[in-house]
Amino acid sequence: MRTPLLWLLWTVLTLAGAAAVGAAVFIGGDRTPMLLGETTGVHHQFETACESCHGAEPLSSTEDALDALNESCRTCHDEELKLSDDSHPRKKFRDPRMADYWAKLDARACTTCHIEHEPEITRPGAVTLAMDYCIACHADGEQDVRAERESHAGLGFETCASAGCHNFHDNRALYEDFLVKHADDPWLLDPPVAANAAALRAPDARFAKPVGEPLTLARAEAPAAVLARFPQQELAAWAASAHAETGVNCAACHAPRAKDEAALAAEWSDAFDLKACAKCHRNQAQSWTEGRHGMAFHKDVANPRKLDKQLKSLGLAGLEEDLPAAIRAWLDDPAPAPQMTVAAARIPMKAEAGHAVLSCASCHDPHAPERAPARVETCAGCHDDDHTKAYFGSRHHELYLAELAGEGPPGSGVGCADCHMPKVEDPASGRVFTTHNPNAYLRPNEKMIRPVCMDCHGLGFAIDALADPALAANNFKGRPAVHVPGIDWAARRVTTGEAARQ
Amino acid sequence: MPAHKIKLAAAVVAAGVAVPAMAADGIAPQKVADMLHAVMNSDRTVYTRLVVNRLANKEGVIKASEHFEDDKALPLPAQMFRFGAEMVADQTEEFTYSLLSLWPVNKQNAPKTDAEKEGLEYVAENVGENWYGEEELGGQTYFTAVYADTGVAEACVSCHNEHKDSPRTDFELGDVMGGVVIRIPIDG
Numbered sequence: 254m255r256t257p258l259l260w261l262l263w264t265v266l267t268l269a270g271a272a273a274v275g276a277a278v279f280i281g282g283d284r285t286p287m288l289l290g291e292t293t294g295v296h297h298q299f300e301t302a303c304e305s306c307h308g309a310e311p312l313s314s315t316e317d318a319l320d321a322l323n324e325s326c327r328t329c330h331d332e333e334l335k336l337s338d339d340s341h342p343r344k345k346f347r348d349p350r351m352a353d354y355w356a357k358l359d360a361r362a363c364t365t366c367h368i369e370h371e372p373e374i375t376r377p378g379a380v381t382l383a384m385d386y387c388i389a390c391h392a393d394g395e396q397d398v399r400a401e402r403e404s405h406a407g408l409g410f411e412t413c414a415s416a417g418c419h420n421f422h423d424n425r426a427l428y429e430d431f432l433v434k435h436a437d438d439p440w441l442l443d444p445p446v447a448a449n450a451a452a453l454r455a456p457d458a459r460f461a462k463p464v465g466e467p468l469t470l471a472r473a474e475a476p477a478a479v480l481a482r483f484p485q486q487e488l489a490a491w492a493a494s495a496h497a498e499t500g501v502n503c504a505a506c507h508a509p510r511a512k513d514e515a516a517l518a519a520e521w522s523d524a525f526d527l528k529a530c531a532k533c534h535r536n537q538a539q540s541w542t543e544g545r546h547g548m549a550f551h552k553d554v555a556n557p558r559k560l561d562k563q564l565k566s567l568g569l570a571g572l573e574e575d576l577p578a579a580i581r582a583w584l585d586d587p588a589p590a591p592q593m594t595v596a597a598a599r600i601p602m603k604a605e606a607g608h609a610v611l612s613c614a615s616c617h618d619p620h621a622p623e624r625a626p627a628r629v630e631t632c633a634g635c636h637d638d639d640h641t642k643a644y645f646g647s648r649h650h651e652l653y654l655a656e657l658a659g660e661g662p663p664g665s666g667v668g669c670a671d672c673h674m675p676k677v678e679d680p681a682s683g684r685v686f687t688t689h690n691p692n693a694y695l696r697p698n699e700k701m702i703r704p705v706c707m708d709c710h711g712l713g714f715a716i717d718a719l720a721d722p723a724l725a726a727n728n729f730k731g732r733p734a735v736h737v738p739g740i741d742w743a744a745r746r747v748t749t750g751e752a753a754r755q
Numbered sequence: 756m757p758a759h760k761i762k763l764a765a766a767v768v769a770a771g772v773a774v775p776a777m778a779a780d781g782i783a784p785q786k787v788a789d790m791l792h793a794v795m796n797s798d799r800t801v802y803t804r805l806v807v808n809r810l811a812n813k814e815g816v817i818k819a820s821e822h823f824e825d826d827k828a829l830p831l832p833a834q835m836f837r838f839g840a841e842m843v844a845d846q847t848e849e850f851t852y853s854l855l856s857l858w859p860v861n862k863q864n865a866p867k868t869d870a871e872k873e874g875l876e877y878v879a880e881n882v883g884e885n886w887y888g889e890e891e892l893g894g895q896t897y898f899t900a901v902y903a904d905t906g907v908a909e910a911c912v913s914c915h916n917e918h919k920d921s922p923r924t925d926f927e928l929g930d931v932m933g934g935v936v937i938r939i940p941i942d943g
Contacts, residue, residue, distance in 0.1 A: 338824075344841045348851050349938055350867050352893035395865050430822055747919060 279311065279567060281558045281584040289370040293379045295692065296369060298548040298593060304555035306369070319364060326363040328553050329543075333693065336680060337423035337700070358389035366421075378696060385410035387419075404742035416720035417699065417737035426702035426712070429743050436744035438711025444662065445709035449676035449685050451664030475503035476518040491620045505529065506619065530613045536679050536686040538613075544690035546611050549593050557586035595635050606635040628668030629653060643728035644669065664708075675704040698725070713740045784898035785887055788937045791850065792902050795836070795935060800907050803832040808910040819910070832911070833864075849939065854904060856933030858923035860915065864933075868892065874901025875934045882931060889941070897938040904933040 277284050284301050292300040299305050309321035327343075334342065345351070346360045359365045368374075368381040375381055388410040391398045398405050413419050419427060480488065491497055504511055506529040511517040527550070531538035541547040548554070560573045560581065573581060596607035609615065616627040629650075633641055644650055649667035656666030673691040678684070688694075694701040698719045706715035717733035718724055724733055807829055811819045820828035830838070836854045844851060857875050859865050866872040874886040878901055886901040906912040912926040926932055 344844060347844055348840075348853060349892040349895065349897060349940075350851075350853065350871065350936075353867065355893060395862050401862065428822070431825070750919075 276584060280563045281560050281586045283587050291372040292369055293375060294599060295545045295548050297599070298545070298597075299551075299554040301587065302555040302557070304558075305553065319362065323362050323364055325553075326367070329551070330363075334422060338425055339422045340424045341421055354390050358386060383411075384414060387413040402742075402746075404738075404746075414697075415737075416697070416722075417716040418739050420697050420699060423697070423700050426699050426707075426716075427739070429746075432712065432740045432743040433747055435707075435712035436740050438713060440711055440714035442707075442709055442711065444665075446662055446664040447671065447676070447705075447708035448664060450671060450708075451662070453676060453685065453687070454663045474505075474517065475507065476521055478518070479503075479507075479521060479523075487620075494620055496619055501533070527612055530619075534613075536684075537689045540693070541613075541689035544692045545598075546593070546615075546689070546691070559586075560584055601637045602635050603637045609635065628666075628670040632669040632673075639726050640728050641669070643726070643730065647728045647730050649729060667709075672701065672705050675701075677704055713737075716740065784939045784941055785900065787850070787939060788887075788898065788900035789885075791852065791937055792900070792935055795839070795852065796902070796904075798839070799832055799836050802835050803910060804908045807832055808908040812908075812910050812913070819914070831914075850937060852935060852937045854933060855936055856904070858915075858921065859933070860918050860920045870899045871901070871936055874899065874936065877901065878903035878934050879931045895940050896942070898941050900937045902935045902937075903931045904935055906930050906932050 274287075276282055277287060284303060288300060291297070296306075306322055306325045307318070308325050309318040313321070341360055343361055346354065355361070366382050366386065367379050369379075371381055376384065387398075390396060391413075392410070395401075399408065400406075414421070417427070425431075504517055506526075507522055508517050508520040509526065509529055509532075511520045527538070542550040542552065561570075564570060564572045576584075592610035592612060594607065595602050595609045595611070613619075616631040629644075633644070649672075652661055653666035653668045653671075655661035656663065670687070673695070674687050674689060675694060676685050677688050679686055694704060699716070701719065702712065702715045706719070710718070714733070716737050716739075717735055718729060720737050721733045721735045724731060807819045810817050811829060818826065818828040819831055820826040821831055821834065822828075823830045823834070833854055840852050853864070855864050855866055855871055855875060857866065857879065866875050868890055870888050870890040874888065877886040878884065882903065885903070888899050890897055890899050906915075906926055906928055909928065911932065912928055912930070915921045915926055915932065916924045
């Protein structure tokens with residue numbers, strides 16, 4: 254009598270389990286239990302929005318699914334690769350003359366070298382290959398690097414991607430002619446000043462033109478009830494702020510759609526919509542969503558699945574109305590957290606900041622009269638790793654304090670943001686702005702050399718400093734203990750006519 | 756003759772006329788390659804003579820450099836050619852083309868396939884002639900054409916002769932310096 258019952262139980266449980274998995278895959282609901290393995294550093298912020306990467310139709314062929322996957326990589330990463338003058342762009346490998354290489358290492362696809370959900374084999378740069386992968390194409394005949402360069406004769410392929418030598422994608426600071434051009438740079442340039450930073454810190458340089466007339470409190474455009482909440486000196490402080498000075502009034506951020514006084518009171522929100530900042534500070538807002546601070550807001554992260562749409566696509570339109578509320582709630586896609594909390598970070602953070610969510614207001618006070626933007630104290634308010642802790646008391650910190658006190662020239666101070674959020678040029682408009690994507694120049698760290706280090710330091714010194722992990726960890730207290738010989742080899746190749754002999 | 760055999764014979768004759776007629780609707784790959792090459796060659800010659808040679812060599816107002824953005828210089832003619840080929844690859848799979856050489860400054864522009872090697876050697880030794888052939892790459896058969904690429908301006912030969920990575924430094928104006936390779940996928 255027991256056995257048929259057990260069979261029945263087993264059947265029911267199996268079907269229920271299959272239905273649950275099927276519902277999560279095709280309809281909606283929390284897919285966290287289905288994650289195969291820990292995702293990489295920033296992808297984890299949207300790891301349950303699977304469609305961000307897996308955009309192929311359900312039940313597509315493997316080939317189509319891989320194509321869709323690679324296309325989604327390019328959606329987010331293509332622009333950055335183009336800006337980095339990619340040394341191994343996809344277009345290089347599309348030509349049929351590269352067909353022999355496709356079998357060895359198919360560089361037409363990002364997924365050949367970068368596979369998600371495989372934390373056991375993931376190295377820095379999200380690379381999931383053995384580190385001597387260069388051997389696939391650079392070890393035979395005329396392409397054999399060891400024969401083409403005397404200096405490389407005895408080197409192993411696992412050392413190609415060593416710090417300061419070669420990157421697969423971004424070699425803007427490492428290409429041979431650049432090394433030769435800067436081979437004789439002194440370790441410290443004269444003057445050691447970041448020109449872009451100095452320009453942006455000039456008193457009137459920050460605003461291309463005022464949005465409107467400077468505001469007085471009378472024209473602040475906030476309901477009287479709101480203004481009454483604040484002490485007089487705070488309101489006066491706001492009136493002296495940069496926003497007031499350029500005619501950005503209260504309503505612009507707190508009731509952007511209000512058209513008259515009545516609407517102003519009705520639509521007033523103490524919390525402001527981040528889109529309000531983005532309206533004027535477009536470059537900053539967009540770059541912020543491209544880094545780890547604002548990734549949850551990235552425009553290409555998939556939206557939560559809507560139950561009614563999913564059911565309709567399965568030919569079950571209207572079914573959601575017949576489902577009990579409990580099932581409906583269970584099938585609801587949990588949105589990726591709209592704002593990342595500090596506690597969710599994967600690097601050491603201060604415990605007391607754990608609850609804080611990240612937004613523009615985390616680092617900027619739009620009401621403050623001071624123009625000095627957040628460069629050090631706000632970062633150190635959350636970040637608690639060795640590098641951050643070691644910053645205080647470093648030579649860069651001394652220069653930062655000197656510049657703030659007016660003892661150092663503008664652009665000579667080096668705060669956290671000076672290295673990690675450098676002033677760069679918007680390729681579309683040519684205007685210089687502070688990138689709000691601290692990850693754009695972080696790994697491989699040679700990406701930092703040109704927009705940051707070379708403002709003050711020579712190329713060779715910068716390469717050596719970044720190649721010394723102990724020096725980077727203690728925030729550059731001292732001189733580099735390593736020397737990357739590539740710059741010497743490149744210079745020697747020219748001066749001895751070695752190139753001509755080969 | 757029985758009726759069905761007359762019908763059969765008529766059908767065969769009709770097919771014999773129709774099939775060549777259908778093939779004659781397309782243009783032979785060799786002709787297509789020749790037409791494409793005429794355009795590619797002319798455009799790059801114009802760029803080399805009227806832009807690079809004139810401004811960099813004659814007038815000396817700007818340099819031409821491989822790192823044209825960093826050096827605020829003109830792109831090299833070979834790069835102008837390659838950028839065009841990459842743009843074409845974004846738009847169509849009907850053909851691909853590249854500029855190769857037996858004496859390349861950049862080793863990745865050395866011939867890779869047997870057809871490329873044979874073609875480049877042929878056009879270097881038989882001045883004025885083109886090389887045509889077929890090859891199979893990545894499971895697809897291609898009609899491959901190789902055309903001689905000559906040094907049409909002083910800018911070509913002087914830059915290559917002086918470049919630290921050039922394997923040959925005795926080019927003269929009018930010498931064959933490499934070859935344009937055009938590939939058109941065909942049914943094998």
